[in-house]
Amino acid sequence: MARSRLKRARREDITAPAPERWARGEVERLPTAIADEEGRLARPYRATDTLLVMERRRSITPAMRQAGEDFRAIFHAASLDPLRAADLNRVPGAGRDRHLGARGGEAREKVWAAMTALGGIQSPAGSCVWHVVGCEWTLKDWALREGWGGRPLGVETAAGILVGALGVLQALYGL
Secondary structure, eight states: OHHHHHHHHHHHHHHSOOHHHHHHTOEEEOSSOEEOTTSOEEOOEEEOOHHHHHHHTTSSOHHHHHHHHHHHHHHHHTTOOSSSOOOTTOOTTSSSOTTTHHHHHHHHHHHHHHHHHTTOTTSHHHHHIIIIIISOOOHHHHHHHTTBTTBOOOHHHHHHHHHHHHHHHHHHHTO
């Protein structure tokens, strides 16, 4: 009996996130198992992101978080994630990427509309949403790497920019 409990505990330790992720607070254990892409029960761990942390701190509303999640889903459907190889067969300036498909093209148009509403990618709000929500950088990383006008920003200022941008997205998406 004790031997089977020990084996089960070792199995759980193997499937659990690394101790470094626990120490940084990037993951949390859910009370129940969650379903994977095929509907099977999976490990009950969830990565915490900037939007979830801000909602828990009540610096954004659930509707603002939903607007951010909607933008993230559209961003990924548009294949704008920088962590992919470029298609060498694509001809620059030839319009929509033929490999992207209709859904991806529509998603890119929606991302463009959101960026336009936020003042463009060069604006503080547009840059913040692009990098923090779309590319899933942390607020601190964006504030130090990108900032605004070539100058790093404080994390509190970056959080204020993100809150304002999420408010614009909430109004844009009608939430």
